[in-house]
Amino acid sequence: xxxxxxxxxxxxxxxxxxxxxxxxxxxxxxxxxxxxxxxxxxxxxxxxxxxxxxxxxxxxxxxxxxxxxxxxxxxxxxxxxxxxxxxxxxxxxxxxxxxxxxxxxxxxxxxxxxxxxxxxxxxxxxxxxxxxxxxxxxxxxxxxxxxxxxxxxxxxxxxxxxxxxxxxxxxxxxxxxxxxxxxxxxxxxxxxxxxxxxxxxxxxxxxxxxxxxxxxxxxxxxxxxxxxxxxxxxxxxxxxxxxxxxxxxxxxxxxxxxxxxxxxxxxxxxxxxxxxxxxxxxxxxxxxxxxxxxxxxxxxxxxxxxxxxxxxxxxxxxxxxxxxxxxxxxxxxxxxxxxxxxxxxxxxxxxxxxxxxxxxxxxxxxxxxxxxxxxx
Amino acid sequence: xxxxxxxxxxxxxxxxxxxxxxxxxxxxxxxxxxxxxxxxxxxxxxxxxxxxxxxxxxxxxxxxxxxxxxxxxxxxxxxxxxxxxxxxxxxxxxxxxxxxxxxxxxxxxxxxxxxxxxxxxxxxxxxxxxxxxxxxxxxxxxxxxxxxxxxxxxxxxxxxxxxxxxxxxxxxxxxxxxxxxxxxxxxxxxxxxxxxx
Numbered sequence: 028x029x030x031x032x033x034x035x036x037x038x039x040x041x042x043x044x045x046x047x048x049x050x051x052x053x054x055x056x057x058x059x060x061x062x063x064x065x066x067x068x069x070x071x072x073x074x075x076x077x078x079x080x081x082x083x084x085x086x087x088x089x090x091x092x093x094x095x096x097x098x099x100x101x102x103x104x105x106x107x108x109x110x111x112x113x114x115x116x117x118x119x120x121x122x123x124x125x126x127x128x129x130x131x132x133x134x135x136x137x138x139x140x141x142x143x144x145x146x147x148x149x150x151x152x153x154x155x156x157x158x159x160x161x162x163x164x165x166x167x168x169x170x171x172x173x174x175x176x177x178x179x180x181x182x183x184x185x186x187x188x189x190x191x192x193x194x195x196x197x198x199x200x201x202x203x204x205x206x207x208x209x210x211x212x213x214x215x216x217x218x219x220x221x222x223x224x225x226x227x228x229x230x231x232x233x234x235x236x237x238x239x240x241x242x243x244x245x246x247x248x249x250x251x252x253x254x255x256x257x258x259x260x261x262x263x264x265x266x267x268x269x270x271x272x273x274x275x276x277x278x279x280x281x282x283x284x285x286x287x288x289x290x291x292x293x294x295x296x297x298x299x300x301x302x303x304x305x306x307x308x309x310x311x312x313x314x315x316x317x318x319x320x321x322x323x324x325x326x327x328x329x330x331x332x333x334x335x336x337x338x339x340x341x342x343x344x345x346x347x348x349x350x351x352x353x354x355x356x357x358x359x360x361x362x363x364x365x366x367x368x369x370x371x372x373x374x375x376x377x378x379x380x381x382x383x384x385x386x387x388x389x390x391x392x393x394x395x396x397x398x399x400x401x402x403x
Numbered sequence: 404x405x406x407x408x409x410x411x412x413x414x415x416x417x418x419x420x421x422x423x424x425x426x427x428x429x430x431x432x433x434x435x436x437x438x439x440x441x442x443x444x445x446x447x448x449x450x451x452x453x454x455x456x457x458x459x460x461x462x463x464x465x466x467x468x469x470x471x472x473x474x475x476x477x478x479x480x481x482x483x484x485x486x487x488x489x490x491x492x493x494x495x496x497x498x499x500x501x502x503x504x505x506x507x508x509x510x511x512x513x514x515x516x517x518x519x520x521x522x523x524x525x526x527x528x529x530x531x532x533x534x535x536x537x538x539x540x541x542x543x544x545x546x547x548x549x550x551x552x553x554x555x556x557x558x559x560x561x562x563x564x565x566x567x568x569x570x571x572x573x574x575x576x577x578x579x580x581x582x583x584x585x586x587x588x589x590x591x592x593x594x595x596x597x598x599x600x
Contacts, residue, residue: 380594381587
């Protein structure tokens with residue numbers, strides 16, 4: 028368990044406290060939260076109703092017969108949980124920001140349908156006050172896609188834009204890393220409770236995001252990862268962003284859900300085009316076909332936000348002549364093996380190897396997975 | 404010894420190959436005695452990049468499945484292969500393959516060169532030069548040395564890879580019937596140590 032060292036968030040008032048406690052009750056779901064909210068005319072009344080034992084019918088009304096006893100137990104369990112102040116103690120100790128729909132500090136605009144009633148956050152809430160751009164994509168990213176995501180993250184981070192993503196393997200992590208490397212602000216939206224690190228291998232990244240920005244979720248402490256929670260998480264990412272950028276997405280991946288939600292919420296969607304032969308570009312190409320803006324250069328996101336790209340674009344000219352020119356062009360914007368490059372250029376493998384190494388040294392190519400890849 | 408679908412073998416089976424790999428003998432110990440058999444084999448293996456083996460773009464494996472499949476082959480095991488390369492799809496411009504007779508002639512020249520080189524040693528191929536003797540018996544000079552140093556310094560090559568690349572570069576030079584290893588031999592040798600599968 029990773030503890031926050033921040034002091035308790037200031038300004039926790041009774042409504043926020045009640046909302047935070049409600050959101051952290053065991054087996055809380057968005058539908059239950061909404062029903063409780065309605066029953067109590069707000070979170071304070073909802074808590075009082077639970078303590079009185081006056082919400083049992085909400086849990087049992089639609090319950091199938093075999094679930095009835097479990098639902099009755101849950102209602103009883105909530106009353107027991109509320110007898111001590113354990114949840115409040117957790118919220119205070121971890122300095123949790125409780126963001127309640129319709130109250131100051133709630134980061135999602137009111138034109139977003141089905142927005143969460145309560146968001147829980149840890150970290151620096153000020154990063155939510157800046158322009159926010161979501162950078163999302165597939166977990167099965169190519170080295171190319173990872174480099175693109177890192178660069179988009181870095182460009183946005185350096186320009187003072189908050190980069191929102193999901194802390195997943197692949198594009199998400201690369202975008203966070205890029206923004207952090209540029210000293211930028213980040214928001215990581217979780218599909219679990221704030222004290223759960225998923226995927227495990229990102230535990231250090233989680234800490235870096237918490238200290239350079241914010242972790243956000245609608246799920247209570249201790250909620251473990253479950254497949255159905257991640258599309259919902261993607262919906263929050265889309266709702267938090269002014270623009271959603273998709274860097275590499277498979278035809279049927281979660282990143283497309285994020286993009287579709289964003290379009291539904293009236294947000295701009297930008298997608299980085301890729302080769303038709305790259306399965307990790309199938310989703311982004313399809314998004315462009317559906318009307319997403321093609322993202323040809325990371326700084327185009329800043330233009331779309333109405334910001335000026337800070338520095339002039341420095342465009343280096345790729346080598347055009349000699350063996351290096353031949354080999355660079357033969358990569359065709361995608362990965363290729365030594366044999367393929369030799370076949371495409373008509374050069375001997377030895378000449379290709381020397382030229383490719385020269386291009387690697389000057390930053391135009393990189394090697395990964397047994398192939399040579401263009402770097403920009 | 405050719406192992407098809409390397410990723411389908413049990414890790415314990417592959418692990419049992421390590422000792423014959425290094426010492427070129429198989430030791431079998433039973434209660435009363437221990438026997439030693441020669442096992443100087445050449446190991447060739449191939450693997451799909453993922454369990455389904457369909458390749459892009461038909462592959463439907465998840466990234467987690469691919470990672471699990473790759474993890475079956477440990478880094479120390481893969482490190483013991485002198486050559487590792489990814490085989491790409493065929494290209495329209497691919498030339499017709501070289502006839503086997505021509506390849507055989509080049510290999511014969513290379514084998515002769517190596518036998519002559521190691522006349523006074525208990526081995527006869529570049530591959531068997533012990534790690535401790537690589538620097539002395541497989542010297543690099545001029546451009547080749549610069550290229551090799553550059554690859555090591557920019558971390559394209561690991562420590563173990565650095566020595567193995569010298570053996571492979573020497574073999575490439577032998578195949579060219581060249582007296583000295585030059586920079587292209589080193590670059591090609593480095594390209595033949597890809598991070599696959």
